[in-house]
Amino acid sequence: MRWSELYVPTLRQDPAGADAVSHRLLLRAGYIRQLMAGHYSLLPLAVKVRAKIIDVIREEMSRIGAQEFLLPTMQPAEVWQKSGRWEKIGAEMFRLRDRRGADLALGMTHEEIFTTVAQELRSYRDLPQRWYQFQTKFRDEPRAKSGLIRVREFTMKDSYSFDVDDAGLDRSFDLHHEAYTRIFGRLGIPAIAVEASSGIMGGSDSVEFMSPTDAGEDLVVHCGCGYAANVEKATSHLAAVADGDGLAAPEPFDTPDVRTIEDLATGFGVTADRQVKTLVYVVDDQLTLVLMRGDHALVEQKLIDTLAAVNVRPAHADEIRETLGALPGSLGGVGVTDLPILADLALRGRRDMTTGANRDGVHLRGVDVDRDLAVGRWADLREVVAGEPCPRCEQPLSVLRTVEIGHIFKLGRRYTETLGVTVLGADGERVSPIMGSYGIGVERALAAIVETHHDDKGIVWPVAVAPFEVAIAVLGDAEQVVAAAESLYTGLRGQRMDVLIDDRAERPGVKFSDIELIGVPYRITVSARGLADGTVEFTDRATGHTERIPLAGAVAHVTAAVRATE
Known part of the structure; x- marks a missing residue:
């Protein structure tokens, strides 16, 4: 391709409002332009990278015997x-x-639709089947941000397995x-496989592939022993507390103006x-009480x-006041018997604790959790934080900020039975096939590559996905220069x-800067x-190394460099 014929609207300055590295560089390098929040136009360079990412995924799907489909993205409500x-x-x-007034949806996933196709499977001899597609998904993301990382319209490689x-x-x-x-590995994305929640997909085993980046909104808890889990699934080993x-019974005491855990700690010495x-x-x-230790945060997904x-x-403040008689800051479960109470495992067996009295400005001390609280269900609900002991080896856990780049689920028979x-x-005998669901966000993968592969000059594409291997x-x-x-x-x-x-017809500095900005490897x-x-001159974009090579052997030299990366 000739640059004089290529549409690459590069920018000399960082665009305003671009928070993530990938967002900033993809805009500056002329890969994407925003149409509206969460919706991006992919320009020619991005289309070339996207196609190469899809080629890699397609090759690996074919390698495991998966067959490619293309199913509708506009779907009937009935399914x-x-x-x-x-x-x-x-x-x-x-x-x-x-x-005609029929309710429709723009598909955010395709479990139901692939299952309708599977209705023509007849015998266990037809199984296993592994099916996949590349299709546009739509999700009304409330917080579209970070360029291609969190959007409302995107391409998903979703695959589905049917087994007996x-x-x-x-x-x-x-x-x-x-x-x-x-x-x-082929895309050059560092990926950590972690235990995860299945969320709205349902099912049992669930593994997310997470890539470390400051632009991510997911936290991964991990340990050198190999333990890794999304914070929505992670646990840790807490040491027993000697109370x-x-x-003999909870004792009320006045706590005027106490609204928070910190207020009670600083004003009354209750850690x-x-x-x-x-x-x-x-x-x-159903109004439900959820009890946590004061220094622990609830993970809502664990609750769900x-x-x-x-x-x-x-619950809203008026719902809480009407039912419990107090506002947040003075709430507690002592004496509550007409509402479900769910408690985090870290509270089990604790004594001499303090909690709200369900009277504004009043708390109770000397609370024995087992004696004074009618807990109907115990569960791991808390957020694990860095430094807590690993549940496997007891070493301190680390927490990484990441973005999800892939997710695989064991769905079970939920969809085939329904x-x-x-x-x-x-x-x-007739049996319902058992399903799995497996997804990769294509444009998010593109952004994740940039998050990992960049420097202060621009993008540094791995050869496998670069829009051009050499410039x-x-x-x-x-x-003689033009001819050569x-x-x-x-x-x-x-x-x-x-x-x-x-x-x-540009200065050398402009040409060098633009080639570096768009990330051509050589x-x-x-x-x-x-x-x-x-x-x-032959320059390696990743290392910055430049060497002089004979013109006569330049084609062979570059070809060998590119082939060495395959």
Whole structure:
């Protein structure tokens, strides 16, 4: 491709409002432009990178025997209603009606739709099946940000497996795990496989592939022993606490103006770890108390997973006042018997604790959790923090900020049973196939590569996904310079290289800066000075190393450098 014919609207300054590194560089380097919040136009360079990412994924899907489909992204409500997710999924789903008044959705995922295709499976001999597609997804993301990392319209590689039994699902799951490891390795994305929540997808085993980046909004807890989990799933080993005998019964004391855990600690000397924090949630229209240790934070996803509830939200102040008689800051579970009470495991067996009295400005000391609180259910609900002991080896845990780049689930038979998919089993009985679901966000993967591969000059693409493998910088318009550059261009294209020749009438500094900004892995500089002794300059973008090589061997030299990365 000739730069003079290529649309690359580079920017000399960082664009305002671009927070993530990938957002800033993809805008500056002319890869993307924003249409509106969460919706981006991919320009020619981005389209080339996206295509190469898809090629890598497609190769690895084919390697595990998966077949490519393309299913509709506009979907009838009836299918989602049958699975129960039409009501369960909230504002994240884009919904519309056609001219006949039929309810439709813009697909945010395709479990239901692939399952309808599977209705034509007949026998266990038809299984296993592993199906995938590259399709646009729509999610009404409330906090679209960070460029391509958090958007409302994106391409997903989603695949689905259908097996006759659990052993088959295990095999499909493991094959996808291995394929994802290879995919992210080939794309140059550092990926940590972690235990995760299945969220709205449902199912059992769930593994996320997380890439470390400051632009991420997911926290990963990990240890050198190999333990790794999303904070929504992570746990740690807390040492047992030795409490005193406490009081024979809870004792009220006045706490005027106390609104927070910190207020009680600073004003009355009750440390946060000796407080019982009372949170109030509405769970499927039922007011529910959630009890935590004062120094621990609730992970809402753990609460949702524990209760398997459809709708979970924090209660409003008026709902709390009407039911408990006090406002947040003075709430507690002592004496509450008519509401469900869920408590974090860290509170189990604790004595001599302090909690709200359900009277504004009053707390209770000497609370024995087992004696004084009618806990109906115990669960791991707290957020793990750095430094806590690993649940496997007791060494201090670390916490990384990451972005999710892939997710694999064992779905079970939820969708096949609900949508009536059965096959004839080996014993002559009909059985519902068991499913898995596996996703990779293509544009997010593109952004994750940039988050990892960049420097102060711009993007540094790995060769496997670069829009061009080599750029030829033509310095000057002397006949011999142009002729040499054109010869190199033709020779490299003959080697099936993606080559960009910078034939613009620009200063050398502009050409070098632009080639570095857009991230081409290798640069050949053709100048009259070099040609005087029969050489050209060869520069490795990743290392910055430049060497003079003979013009006559330049095509072979570049070809060898590119092939060495494959």
